Amino acid sequence: MLNIKNKNYLLPGTTKCCHSGSSGIYLYKEGFPPSGNDKSECLHSSRGFTLLEVLVATAILAIAVTVVLQLFSANLRALTLSEDYVSATKRAEAKMREILDAAPLAETSFSETTGDGYRIDVSVTNALEERTETLPVKLLEISLTVHWTKGIKERSMSLKTMKVVKKEIT
Numbered sequence: 001m002l003n004i005k006n007k008n009y010l011l012p013g014t015t016k017c018c019h020s021g022s023s024g025i026y027l028y029k030e031g032f033p034p035s036g037n038d039k040s041e042c043l044h045s046s047r048g049f050t051l052l053e054v055l056v057a058t059a060i061l062a063i064a065v066t067v068v069l070q071l072f073s074a075n076l077r078a079l080t081l082s083e084d085y086v087s088a089t090k091r092a093e094a095k096m097r098e099i100l101d102a103a104p105l106a107e108t109s110f111s112e113t114t115g116d117g118y119r120i121d122v123s124v125t126n127a128l129e130e131r132t133e134t135l136p137v138k139l140l141e142i143s144l145t146v147h148w149t150k151g152i153k154e155r156s157m158s159l160k161t162m163k164v165v166k167k168e169i170t
Contacts, residue, residue, distance in 0.1 A: 081150075085157060088118065088146045092159045095120055096144050105140060105165050119147040127162060137164050 049057075091114065099105070099122060109123045127141040145158045 084148065084150055084155065088148060088155070088157050091118055091120065092144055092146045092157065095122070096142065096159055096161065099124070099142055099144070100161070100163060105163060107140070117148055121145045121147070136167055138167050139164055 105124065107124055107126055111119060111121045113119045121144070123143045125141050125143075127139045129138070132138050140163050141160065142163065143158065143160050145156055147154060147156045149155070
């Protein structure tokens, strides 16, 4: 498509072709002047879009829309995953509080499964035993891991903390 804003400018090898009552600028190749008002030999410059331009614009728009929709889809998956982690974290924190509040905290290890598919593994171990040998207290490390299955993937998250307890006198 030829778009000429300045009517005095001509492309090399063309001559201005003015037809009476014409609504656009018509150019014709040198050596091929139109006869009378015959516009068939002129190169017409219209102000509309060609089919190719419309197809290219449509393709670019389709690609842009596809990318935006994929971003929304990825965000929804991430939001669902974060909801799962929040739910698992709430369960882990509640179980951790329950273990820490238990009166006689001792070395132990156990696992339990909740009704909604979460498996909680708990391990209470003596930490830094050599450093607390001469003290009247001992340091216990509590490790808690929550496992759950989402689709075909198994997910998990872990919490760890330590608690100082009095040594049992034997």
